Amino acid sequence: MAEQTPIVEMQNIKKHFGAVQALRGVDLTLYPGEVLGLVGDNAAGKSTLMKVLSGAYLPDEGQIFIKGKKAHITNPEDSRRLGIEMVYQDFALAGNLDVAANIFLGREIVRWGLGPIRVMNKRAMEEQSRNLVDRLKIDISSVRLKVDRLSGGQRQAVAIGRATAFDAKVIIMDEPTAALSVAAISKVLDLIRELKAQGCSVILISHRLEDIYAVSDRVIVLRQGRKVADRPVSGNIHEFRENIVAYMVGAKNDFSQESEETLAERG
Amino acid sequence: MNVSSALTKYRATLRELQTRTPGFLRAREVPIALVFLVLCFYFWQEKPNIFLRPANLAVIMRFVATYGLLAIGELLVILTRGIDLSVGSMTALTGVLVATLMMKGFDAIPPFNNVLPDLSPMGMWAAIVLVLAFSALVGIWHGLFVTKFHIPPFIITLGTWLMASGAAAYITRGYPIVFPSGFAFLELGQGEQEVLGYSIPNMFIILLLVAAVVAFILNMTTLGRHIYAIGGDIEAARVSGVKVDRVRIFCYAGSGMLGGLVGILLASRLGQGTPAVGTAYELWAIAATVIGGTSLFGGEGTVLGVILGAAIMGVMSNGMVLLNVSSYLQQVVLGVVLVIAVTWDMWRRRRAG
Numbered sequence: 001m002a003e004q005t006p007i008v009e010m011q012n013i014k015k016h017f018g019a020v021q022a023l024r025g026v027d028l029t030l031y032p033g034e035v036l037g038l039v040g041d042n043a044a045g046k047s048t049l050m051k052v053l054s055g056a057y058l059p060d061e062g063q064i065f066i067k068g069k070k071a072h073i074t075n076p077e078d079s080r081r082l083g084i085e086m087v088y089q090d091f092a093l094a095g096n097l098d099v100a101a102n103i104f105l106g107r108e109i110v111r112w113g114l115g116p117i118r119v120m121n122k123r124a125m126e127e128q129s130r131n132l133v134d135r136l137k138i139d140i141s142s143v144r145l146k147v148d149r150l151s152g153g154q155r156q157a158v159a160i161g162r163a164t165a166f167d168a169k170v171i172i173m174d175e176p177t178a179a180l181s182v183a184a185i186s187k188v189l190d191l192i193r194e195l196k197a198q199g200c201s202v203i204l205i206s207h208r209l210e211d212i213y214a215v216s217d218r219v220i221v222l223r224q225g226r227k228v229a230d231r232p233v234s235g236n237i238h239e240f241r242e243n244i245v246a247y248m249v250g251a252k253n254d255f256s257q258e259s260e261e262t263l264a265e266r267g
Numbered sequence: 268m269n270v271s272s273a274l275t276k277y278r279a280t281l282r283e284l285q286t287r288t289p290g291f292l293r294a295r296e297v298p299i300a301l302v303f304l305v306l307c308f309y310f311w312q313e314k315p316n317i318f319l320r321p322a323n324l325a326v327i328m329r330f331v332a333t334y335g336l337l338a339i340g341e342l343l344v345i346l347t348r349g350i351d352l353s354v355g356s357m358t359a360l361t362g363v364l365v366a367t368l369m370m371k372g373f374d375a376i377p378p379f380n381n382v383l384p385d386l387s388p389m390g391m392w393a394a395i396v397l398v399l400a401f402s403a404l405v406g407i408w409h410g411l412f413v414t415k416f417h418i419p420p421f422i423i424t425l426g427t428w429l430m431a432s433g434a435a436a437y438i439t440r441g442y443p444i445v446f447p448s449g450f451a452f453l454e455l456g457q458g459e460q461e462v463l464g465y466s467i468p469n470m471f472i473i474l475l476l477v478a479a480v481v482a483f484i485l486n487m488t489t490l491g492r493h494i495y496a497i498g499g500d501i502e503a504a505r506v507s508g509v510k511v512d513r514v515r516i517f518c519y520a521g522s523g524m525l526g527g528l529v530g531i532l533l534a535s536r537l538g539q540g541t542p543a544v545g546t547a548y549e550l551w552a553i554a555a556t557v558i559g560g561t562s563l564f565g566g567e568g569t570v571l572g573v574i575l576g577a578a579i580m581g582v583m584s585n586g587m588v589l590l591n592v593s594s595y596l597q598q599v600v601l602g603v604v605l606v607i608a609v610t611w612d613m614w615r616r617r618r619a620g
Contacts, residue, residue, distance in 0.1 A: 056506050077508040092506050094499030096566035097492070105496055106508030108489045116517075118489045 005068045007032045007201050008053065008084075008170055013062035015048055022048045024225040025062070030170065035192060035202045037216035037233065039209065041248050044222040046205045047089070050172045053203075054086035055079035077106070083169035087176055089205075091159040095148035099140060100129035102147055103162045128165075136161050136191070153184040160191060164200075171195060172203045177211055189215050209241050221247040228253040295560050299575045306579060310586035317589055325459065325468050327581045329536065332470035335577035336529050337552035338559070339481050340522030342573045345556055346485075347497045347515050348565030349413065349420040354526035354552060356432035357405065358545035361398050361530030363435045366444040366540025368394035369452060376438055391452045399527050405431075406523020410516030420519075428549070435542035443541035446534075456535030470532050474574070477525070482570040494518060498566025554601070555580055558608040562616075579604070 008030040015023040023045045030036050040046050051057040053064065055076040064071045066082045073079045079086075093102045104125045111121040129143040138157040140150070147155060156176060163171050173192070177185040185208075192202055192215045206212050212219055213233060221229035221244060229247040231254075233240065246252040311318045337354050344351045367375050369391060374383040389397070405427060412423040446453055459466040485491035493514045496504040505511045529548075534540045559576025561568030580601060587597045 054506070075508070076506050080508060086506070088503075088506060090502075092500070092503040094496040094503050094566070096499035097496055101492060101496075105492070105504065108492060110489065116490060117484070119487050120489055120492065 004031050006030060006065070007067055009065040009068075010049070010053065011063045011065070013049060013052055013064075014060045015045075015052060015057060016060060022225055023052070023059070026222065026225070026227050028220060028227070030201050030203060032169075032201055033196060033199050034218065035196050035204060035216045037212035037219035038203055038205045038222070039207070039212060039219060039244060039248065040222035043224075044248075045225045046222055047174055049222070050086060050174060050203065050205060053079065054084060054172060056086075080107070080166070083167065084172065085163035085166070085168040085170070086172040087156075087159050087163045087174065089174040089178065091155050093147045093155060093159060096146065098144045098146050099133070099150075099158055100126045100143040102158060103129045103132065103143075103165055105162075107166065132161050132165050133158075136164070152179050153181065153187075156180060156184070156188065160188070164195065168200060170201045170203070172205075174205045175207065176204070177206060177208055185211065209244055210237060212244075213237050213240050219244065223248060223250055223253070227255055230254065296569065296572045296575060299558070299560055299572055299579070303575055303579050303582065306582045306586065310582065310589060313586070314589045318586070321466055323585065323589075325466065327578075327585045328468050328471035330581040330585065331574070331577045332468065332474040333529055333533065334548070334551050334555050334580060335474045335574050336477060336525050336532075337548055338555040338573045338577050339477060339570060340525035341549070341552045341556045342561055342568050342570065343481070343494065343518040343521045344420065345553075345561055345563060346494050346565055346568055347518050348501070349515065349518065350553070350563075351406075351409065351424045351519065351522040351526075352421065352549050353405070353409070353424040353427035353431060354522060354529070355545045355548035355550070356428045356435065357402060357523065357526035358530035358533055358548055359542050360431040360435040360438075361402050361527040362534035362537075362544055363439050363444065363540040363542055364401065365394050365398045365531050366446065366534050367438060368397065370444055370446065395531055398531055399524055402527025402530070403520045403524040406520035406526075407516055409523065410512075410519035413519065414512040414515050432542065439540070439542055441542060443539040443543070445539040448538070450538075453535050453538055456532045456537075470536065473528070473532065477528070478570050478574055481521070485570060490514065490517065495566055498562075498564075551580065552577075554605045557612075558605060560612065562612070576608075 006029040008028070010026065010028040012025045012027060013023050014021075014025050022043075026045065026049055028036075028049065038046050038050070048057060052059045053073070055073045055078050058074060064073060066084075071078075071082055073082070076086075094105065097105070100122075108118070109121040109124045109128075110118045112119055126143055133140055133143060136157065138154065138161055140154055140158070147158065150158065156179070160173070160176065163173075176188050180188065189211060192204065195202055196215075202215075204212060204216060216233050218232050219229070220227060228250075229244070229252070235243075243252075247254075307318075317323055337358075340354060341351055364376065368389040370388055372386040372388045374380055374386045409420065409423050409427065412418040413420050454469070456470055458469045460469060460472060485494065493504060493509045493511075496507070496509055497511055497514055501511060530545070533544050537544065555576040556568065556573050557563065557576070558579055559568070559572035559574070561573060561576075583601060583604065584597055587600065588594075592600070
C-alpha cells in the first residue's frame with residue numbers, strides 16, 4: 001500500500017483547549033480502501049484528532065493533505081466537500097426532525113433558491129432517504145419518523161447511513177459500537193467491511209479492541225496527545241490485545257525518540 | 268372492572284383512534300383550535316348580541332395582531348432555544364422613534380439633536396423603513412452577543428429591555444408625541460379593509476401576511492429546517508454543516524424587526540408615539556407562543572399554533588370584558604390558562620416520549 005498516494009495525510013497536528021494540550025504533534029496517514037483503527041485511553045486525543053479532520057475543530061498547528069493536495073479544512077462543510085464524513089459518538093442527530101431531514105441536514109436538496117431563501121424539495125429527499133435505508137437494510141418503517149422515536153441501534157444506523165449517502169471517500173466512526181447490542185455490533189462491522197469493499201477508507205475509533213482487530217488493516221495508538229504506535233494488525237487476537245494495551249498504558253512506545261526531540265525543541 | 272384496567276382500555280381506544288385519524292387531525296394544533304372554538308362558542312352564547320358584532324371582532328383582531336406579531340418573533344427565537352425579552356419596550360421605543368421622525372425629524376433624536384442642523388420631518392414610508400431597519404439591527408445586536416460572546420439571550424435582551432424603555436422616555440422627556448387627526452399614517456393601524464363584506468383591520472391583514480411569510484420560511488426552506496435543527500440539537504446541526512450562528516442571528520433579527528413593526532402599528536393605532544406603551548408585552552407574547560404549543564426547550568412550535576395561542580388570549584380577555592370580569596381577575600385567569608397549557612404540554616410530551 002505504501003506506494004499509493006495516501007488519501008489522507010495529517011502532519012504534526014497540535015491542538016490545545018485552555019491549559020490542556022490535547023494533541024502534541026500527531027501524524028496520521030490513511031490509504032485508499034484501508035480500514036484504520038485508532039485507539040487510546042480516554043483523553044488520548046482520538047476524538048480531537050478526528051474532529052480536526054472533520055472540520056469541527058481548527059488545529060493550532062499542522063497540515064492536512066487530501067490525495068496529496070494541501071487542504072484547508074475550517075468547518076464541517078469543507079471536510080464534507082473533500083469526501084470526508086464523520087459518524088459522531090453521540091450520533092449528532094436532531095431528535096425533533098424526521099429521518100429524512102436528518103440524513104439531508106446541512107445539504108438539503110433545493111428546488112429553487114433566491115439569495116438566502118432556498119426552497120427544499122422534500123419529496124426528493126424522502127425518496128432518496130427511503131432508497132438509502134433500504135439499501136443499507138436499516139429496519140425503519142418510515143423515513144418520516146422522528147429520530148426521537150428510534151431505538152439506539154436504529155439511530156446508529158441512520159447516523160452511518162447519513163455518512164455514506166453522499167459518495168464519501170473517507171468515513172470516520174467515533175465509537176460506533178459503544179452503545180449497541182451484540183447483534184447490532186456485528187451489523188456495524190459488516191457495514192464497515194462493505195464500505196471497504198466499495199473502495200471507501202474508514203477510520204474506526206473504538207475501545208473494543210476485538211472490533212478493531214476484526215475489521216482493521218492497521219492500527220494507530222495515541223497516548224496523551226502523541227502517537228505511540230502505528231502498525232499493521234497481525235497475529236492472533238490475544239497477542240494483538242496485549243500489545244495494544246501495552247502501548248495504551250505507556251509500557252511501549254515506538255516513537256519515544258521523536259517525542260523527546262519535540263520536547264527538547266519546545267524547551 | 269377496576270380503574271387501572273379501565274384506564275388501559277381508554278388509552279388503547281385513544282391510540283386506535285389516533286392511528287385511524289388522518290394526519291392533519293393528529294397535528295398538535297388541533298386541541299388548541301378546539302379550545303379556541305369552545306371559548307368562542309361560550310362567549311357567543313353568553314353575549315350573542317355583542318360578541319360577533321363587527322366592532323367587537325375588530326377589537327379581538329387588533330389584539331390578536333398585536334400579540335400575534337410579537338409572538339411570531341418569539342417563536343423564531345424560542346425555536347432555537349432562545350428568548351427575546353426586549354420586544355415590549357422595543358415597541359415603545361420604535362413607536363416613539365417613528366412618531367419623532369414624522370413629526371419633528373431626525374435631528375430631534377438624541378444624540379443627533381446637537382450635531383445635526385434642523386431637518387424637516389420625514390416622510391411616512393421613509394420613517395417606517397428606517398425604524399424597521401433599526402429594530403432589525405437591534406435584533407442582530409442580540410444575535411451577535413448570543414452567538415459570538417455566548418451571553419445568555421435572557422440577559423442580553425433584558426439589557427435592551429431596560430435601555431429601550433429608558434431611551435423612549437428620554438427622547439420624549441416622558442410626553443407622548445401626538446399625531447394630528449387625519450394624518451395619513453394613522454390609517455395603518457386604525458384603518459380597515461372590506462373583505463367579502465367583513466371589515467378586517469389592517470393590523471390583522473398585516474399579521475396574516477407576516478404569518479404566511481414566516482410559515483413559508485419555517486416549513487419550506489432550508490433556513491426553516493435549520494432553525495428547527497438548532498432547537499433539536501445545536502451541536503448536531505453545527506457538525507452537519509448548518510451555519511448555526513447565522514441562523515440564530517436571523518431569528519433575533521426577525522424578532523427585533525417584528526417588535527419594531529408592532530411599535531409602528533401601535534403608534535398609528537393610538538395616534539401617538541408614547542413611552543408608556545408595550546409594558547410586559549413580551550411576556551404576553553411568550554405566553555401566546557407557549558399556549559400555542561411551542562416548547563420552551565426549542566425545536567417545536569408552529570406559526571399556526573402561535574396565532575391560535577394569541578387568539579385564545581384575545582378571545583378570553585375580550586370575553587371577560589364583555590362579562591364584566593374585573594381586569595385584575597382577568598390576569599389571574601390568563602395566568603391559570605398559561606399554567607394549564609404548559610402542564611398539559613409536558614404531560615403529553617412525557618407520555619409520547
